[in-house]
Amino acid sequence: MAISPITTEEFECFRRLIYDHAGISLVPEKKVMVASRLAKRLDHYGLSLYGDYYQLVVGRDNPQEFQVMVNILTTNETYFFREPKHFEYFRDEILRPWRGNSFRVWSAASSTGEEAYSLAMVMSEHLRSQQWEIFASDLSTKVLDVARNGVYTMDRLEHMDPRFLEKYCLKGVRAQSGFFRVDKNIRSRVTFSQVNLMSPLPVNLGLFDVIFLRNVLIYFDQETKKHVVERLATALKPGGYFFVSHSESLHRVTDHLRMLKPSIYRKI
Numbered sequence: 001m002a003i004s005p006i007t008t009e010e011f012e013c014f015r016r017l018i019y020d021h022a023g024i025s026l027v028p029e030k031k032v033m034v035a036s037r038l039a040k041r042l043d044h045y046g047l048s049l050y051g052d053y054y055q056l057v058v059g060r061d062n063p064q065e066f067q068v069m070v071n072i073l074t075t076n077e078t079y080f081f082r083e084p085k086h087f088e089y090f091r092d093e094i095l096r097p098w099r100g101n102s103f104r105v106w107s108a109a110s111s112t113g114e115e116a117y118s119l120a121m122v123m124s125e126h127l128r129s130q131q132w133e134i135f136a137s138d139l140s141t142k143v144l145d146v147a148r149n150g151v152y153t154m155d156r157l158e159h160m161d162p163r164f165l166e167k168y169c170l171k172g173v174r175a176q177s178g179f180f181r182v183d184k185n186i187r188s189r190v191t192f193s194q195v196n197l198m199s200p201l202p203v204n205l206g207l208f209d210v211i212f213l214r215n216v217l218i219y220f221d222q223e224t225k226k227h228v229v230e231r232l233a234t235a236l237k238p239g240g241y242f243f244v245s246h247s248e249s250l251h252r253v254t255d256h257l258r259m260l261k262p263s264i265y266r267k268i
């Protein structure tokens with residue numbers, strides 16, 4: 001069935017829905033992107049109007065479709081050792097001098113898991129069999145499924161040290177050639193869970209030595225950023241480290257974090 005172009009009113013309905021649920025601000029320029037991403041769901045249900053799909057998403061008959069829409073409207077671009085300077089700082093300034101009993105890191109918008117597994121490889125090198133763990137979370141259930149599986153295509157490896165590939169990954173052969181899987185020991189150190197950054201923190205989350213919250217604040221307006229960062233800062237140990245992307249800043253966002261260098265902060 002032919003799909004009618006999305007109207008301004010229909011776009012506004014989806015814009016409001018994703019903002020209220022996920023804090024994601026969709027500017028009017030995203031109308032075409034939203035329409036093209038949702039088109040496959042309209043196709044799936046044989047609908048021609050975005051308004052009818054909206055009714056389906058907010059209606060009671062198909063509660064899973066709301067999450068499908070959320071999965072579709074989030075942007076999940078990521079790769080191993082993205083922004084390599086962060087991993088160098090993490091290794092040299094945080095892990096090397098660290099003395100303690102148990103080291104905990106939160107990858108707070110982990111997408112398909114590359115960030116969490118990159119951290120786990122660095123931690124495995126330096127903390128070895130000491131007590132350490134990574135908690136990784138995202139809003140999209142689709143990316144969390146990929147992350148738990150830990151299988152990736154070889155072309156995602158631009159920034160990974162080839163020694164890590166040898167040591168911490170299993171290269172696929174025959175039907176799996178072109179893919180690799182993060183090894184079981186590394187996978188077992190990472191727990192993936194669905195967390196909406198807009199919601200109160202999960203109970204029993206505990207405190208972290210380091211939080212990575214990278215490449216997600218760009219989707220939030222100033223007020224949402226403030227709420228999210230202040231909430232996450234409560235899960236950081238005193239003196240704990242907070243990383244955002246180099247393209248993001250916490251200027252005028254919180255008084256609880258002090259900038260060490262652009263994109264790296266420490267809890268006061």
Ligand SMILES: C[S@@+](CC[C@H](N)C(=O)[O-])C[C@H]1O[C@@H](n2cnc3c(N)ncnc32)[C@H](O)[C@@H]1O
Binds near residue numbers: 082
């Ligand atoms: C671009 S990816 C960033 C991945 C990784 N941190 C990196 O820097 O490569 C942004 C992720 O934020 C997630 N996200 C967006 N809004 C969210 C929210 N309200 N709660 C939790 N995750 C959210 C998206 O699902 C997406 O996977």
